[in-house]
Amino acid sequence: GAVVSQHPSWVICKSGTSVKIECRSLDFQATTMFWYRQFPKQSLMLMATSNEGSKATYEQGVEKDKFLINHASLTLSTLTVTSAHPEDSSFYICSARAGGTNEKLFFGSGTQLSVL
Amino acid sequence: AQSVTQLGSHVSVSEGALVLLRCNYSSSVPPYLFWYVQYPNQGLQLLLKYTTGATLVKGINGFEAEFKKSETSFHLTKPSAHMSDAAEYFCAVEDSSYKLIFGSGTRLLVRP
Numbered sequence: 001g002a003v004v005s006q007h008p009s010w011v012i013c014k015s016g017t018s019v020k021i022e023c024r025s026l027d028f029q030a031t032t033m034f035w036y037r038q039f040p041k042q043s044l045m046l047m048a049t050s051n052e053g054s055k056a057t058y059e060q061g062v063e064k065d066k067f068l069i070n071h072a073s074l075t076l077s078t079l080t081v082t083s084a085h086p087e088d089s090s091f092y093i094c095s096a097r098a099g100g101t102n103e104k105l106f107f108g109s110g111t112q113l114s115v116l
Numbered sequence: 117a118q119s120v121t122q123l124g125s126h127v128s129v130s131e132g133a134l135v136l137l138r139c140n141y142s143s144s145v146p147p148y149l150f151w152y153v154q155y156p157n158q159g160l161q162l163l164l165k166y167t168t169g170a171t172l173v174k175g176i177n178g179f180e181a182e183f184k185k186s187e188t189s190f191h192l193t194k195p196s197a198h199m200s201d202a203a204e205y206f207c208a209v210e211d212s213s214y215k216l217i218f219g220s221g222t223r224l225l226v227r228p
Contacts, residue, residue, distance in 0.1 A: 006159070043206065043218045093159050107159035
């Protein structure tokens with residue numbers, strides 16, 4: 001099946017620094033990528049939808065200036081957590097969709113972010 | 117608006133026993149429904165999906181789910197649990213903007 005690579009798998013950073021997470025579709029072109037946040041023992045909460053070549057659409061309550069999303073190509077989207085704080089510590093998951101339906105939606109393996 | 121309710125945050129079964137994970141949905145349009153499995157510190161893997169057609173859907177690892185419109189349900193079952201089935205399971209429905217709305221998840225524990 002299709003593969004979505006997410007990197008890094010875990011990262012520890014100091015408060016106030018920025019962290020970039022990459023999401024790559026390895027064997028297909030992803031017209032749309034999604035970024036989710038998952039707190040321990042909770043469900044996935046959609047943060048934003050990213051379409052190649054256009055600005056990301058953020059869900060209500062998600063700070064677009066804090067969570068910068070770039071989808072510069074059909075195979076790469078990045079999420080940058082700017083000026084990270086301990087409350088940003090979470091598990092972040094990306095997904096990539098080939099085409100317009102969720103029948104071809106594939107998830108990355110996630111990134112555990114810990115902000116000290 | 118679409119929504120998903122998963123009854124039971126934890127389900128515990130003995131190895132070899134029937135697995136039943138419940139999912140009820142709310143949707144104003146014919147729903148597209150999904151079940152995903154998540155192992156610790158990993159992303160989600162699609163188990164099965166219902167879009168149209170046959171209401172009994174078979175997925176990977178011996179799982180299946182039945183779409184019951186009258187009950188607005190899409191319960192996940194497996195006849196015989198294996199230790200390797202222990203994981204978190206998420207039911208999801210696609211909303212009108214083609215985004216997935218996830219349920220709160222059910223953690224499956226398999227006792228030896």
